[in-house]
Amino acid sequence: MQPIASRPESWREHLADALDLLMPVWCAGCDAPGRALCATCVAELPRPRRRDADGLDVRSLARYEGAAARIIRALKEDGRTGLCRPLGRLVAGLVRDAGWEDAALVPVPPSRAALRRRGYAVPEMIARHGDVRTARRLRVRGRVLDQRRLDRAERQRNVAGSFVARPGTTAAVIVDDVMTTGATLREAQRALREAGSRVVGAVVLADTPLRMTVGDIPGGS
Structure with a gap:
């Protein structure tokens, strides 16, 4: 036998x-x-949600509250990078459920200040642990302020023109950790479209309840 x-x-x-x-x-x-x-x-954890960010289809695992908020804070603020593997698998499930398997996951790059503070890029680590095709297409251009204490209008101005994308025609799904106002996701969409990509949607770990203030979120986009 x-x-x-x-x-x-x-x-x-x-x-x-x-x-x-x-x-x-x-x-x-x-x-x-x-x-x-x-x-x-x-x-x-998964409480899949769908949000519209000015025409961009955004899927999230959960609202930013309760256990989801604790998990994301542990990942972003406490250095618990071991969470990226299970969270990456859950994000890959969102991609499959949305029918976006043929697209490449394009992580949102952190600001230079956030990368220095943490030492790792959260969206990229999540994307690479999801067993889904990933492409590093975006980079930060210029200086971007910490988003945590900015309101909606300030966030939009802060990220305007902040990303540049490598040319390519591959369909793309933008990956980020938290969606607050959607400003970062829309800027990533703009850069990818200008570089020739078709952006089919975006996936995030969590989106914020509308009643929360932006200052409550650790770097939400």
């Missing part, structure tokens, strides 16, 4: 158990020990 091959997921589970003995972790959503994001939160 031939031995039954172990599923890749089971090896990852065993490895996670071993690492937990050396470097204990806890779930960013519920504080349960043992995983960066526990199975319960992985199952309960």
